[in-house]
Amino acid sequence: ETGVTQTPRHLVMGMTNKKSLKCEQHLGHNAMYWYKQSAKKPLELMFVYNFKEQTENNSVPSRFSPECPNSSHLFLHLHTLQPEDSALYLCASSQGQQAPDFYEQYFGPGTRLTVT
Amino acid sequence: DQQVKQNSPSLSVQEGRISILNCDYTNSMFDYFLWYKKYPAEGPTFLISISSIKDKNEDGRFTVFLNKSAKHLSLHIVPSQPGDSAVYFCAASLYGGATNKLIFGTGTLLAVQP
Numbered sequence: 001e002t003g004v005t006q007t008p009r010h011l012v013m014g015m016t017n018k019k020s021l022k023c024e025q026h027l028g029h030n031a032m033y034w035y036k037q038s039a040k041k042p043l044e045l046m047f048v049y050n051f052k053e054q055t056e057n058n059s060v061p062s063r064f065s066p067e068c069p070n071s072s073h074l075f076l077h078l079h080t081l082q083p084e085d086s087a088l089y090l091c092a093s094s095q096g097q098q099a100p101d102f103y104e105q106y107f108g109p110g111t112r113l114t115v116t
Numbered sequence: 117d118q119q120v121k122q123n124s125p126s127l128s129v130q131e132g133r134i135s136i137l138n139c140d141y142t143n144s145m146f147d148y149f150l151w152y153k154k155y156p157a158e159g160p161t162f163l164i165s166i167s168s169i170k171d172k173n174e175d176g177r178f179t180v181f182l183n184k185s186a187k188h189l190s191l192h193i194v195p196s197q198p199g200d201s202a203v204y205f206c207a208a209s210l211y212g213g214a215t216n217k218l219i220f221g222t223g224t225l226l227a228v229q230p
Contacts, residue, residue, distance in 0.1 A: 004159065040125075040222060041222060042118060042120065042205075042219075042220040042221055042222045042223075043160075043205070043220040045217055045218070045219075048215050048217075050215075055214050055215045056214070056215040056217070090159055090160075092159070097215065097216055098216070099147075099148070099209070099211050099216065100148075102209075102216045102218070103148055103150055103162075103165055103209060103218070104150075104162045104165075105162070105218065106159075106161075106162075107159025107160045107161070108159050109157060109158050109159050110159060
């Protein structure tokens with residue numbers, strides 16, 4: 001595998017389910033990001049991890065819980081989601097969080113989440 | 117309120133002609149601007165960038181222009197090719213503090229007709 005991979009690519013879940021999204025980067029990067037892209041809205045930054053430490057939580061509801069066990073893996077744990085949480089969830093990584101490293105972010109293909 | 121705006125959701129251009137994608141921003145603290153390109157079922161990929169202290173950056177067929185007084189940047193693609201058909205996102209860098217961020221626009225879908 002190369003670049004940034006995300007699994008699953010598609011997920012349908014009920015509002016009472018618990019699921020997790022997985023992201024893995026094979027680039028040796030130190031910073032990882034979760035973004036949300038809703039229809040006709042810009043990519044919204046959700047969380048930032050730098051050297052496994054969370055440095056940003058962009059006012060994300062607690063039903064989204066990130067986990068970064070090491071610099072290569074990032075998870076997004078989901079529980080009791082709402083239908084408005086249906087969106088494309090993108091993971092990205094960058095060499096670091098300092099300029100100019102964070103300008104060029106490498107994205108995975110995303111997980112298309114539908115909450116029913 | 118959106119800090120980075122791409123007011124044209126779509127653009128159609130003939131192969132060989134120039135494509136011009138536009139982006140406006142509101143925050144004068146942005147220090148760097150970038151364009152990302154996204155094909156269906158793939159994540160966005162970095163295309164070209166420009167520092168806020170410059171007004172032009174060129175890379176092959178791609179040129180980005182920055183007009184700081186108007187808070188406007190544009191991406192020119194010339195000549196346009198069918199493989200350029202994709203969604204183009206404008207992004208701006210907010211640097212400083214504990215976390216550095218990219219703020220994205222909503223994207224413009226470019227269709228290059230053969």
